[in-house]
Amino acid sequence: MHRCEALVIHCIDFRLRKALTAYLAPRFFEGYDLISVAGSVQALNSEGVERDFLLKQLQISSRLHSPKTILLIQHEDCGAYGGSRAFSSPEEERAAQRAELDKAETLLMKSFPQAIEKYFIPLSGKVISF
Numbered sequence: 001m002h003r004c005e006a007l008v009i010h011c012i013d014f015r016l017r018k019a020l021t022a023y024l025a026p027r028f029f030e031g032y033d034l035i036s037v038a039g040s041v042q043a044l045n046s047e048g049v050e051r052d053f054l055l056k057q058l059q060i061s062s063r064l065h066s067p068k069t070i071l072l073i074q075h076e077d078c079g080a081y082g083g084s085r086a087f088s089s090p091e092e093e094r095a096a097q098r099a100e101l102d103k104a105e106t107l108l109m110k111s112f113p114q115a116i117e118k119y120f121i122p123l124s125g126k127v128i129s130f
């Protein structure tokens with residue numbers, strides 16, 4: 001039996017890589033399961049085949065690796081949401097992304113027993129926990 005500490009869901013955006021590695025690698029030294037899709041939790045929050053696909057990936061990770069924690073990570077200037085210009089201010093963008101994370105958390109809590117952590121990453125790289 002092999003178990004991992006966490007399952008991480010984040011966007012494909014390459015600009016996040018350094019911040020994500022700096023935050024995740026020391027914390028989950030033994031590694032973690034990763035689902036990386038454009039827009040991160042956006043697909044979970046929209047009904048359809050993308051949500052079904054992601055939920056299946058989450059179920060597989062849970063069944064095979066029993067992750068203790070699920071980390072949901074959104075980021076600034078995400079192209080899946082139209083980038084930062086789709087929001088009137090950085091505060092509005094952050095609030096909207098927080099709402100997206102809260103919505104996805106509510107969905108996952110119905111089916112997954114793991115603790116859920118929510119994060120937002122500004123392009124400056126400093127990871128913010130919600």
Ligand SMILES: [Zn+2]
Nearest residue numbers: 011013078079
């Ligand atoms: Zn993105």
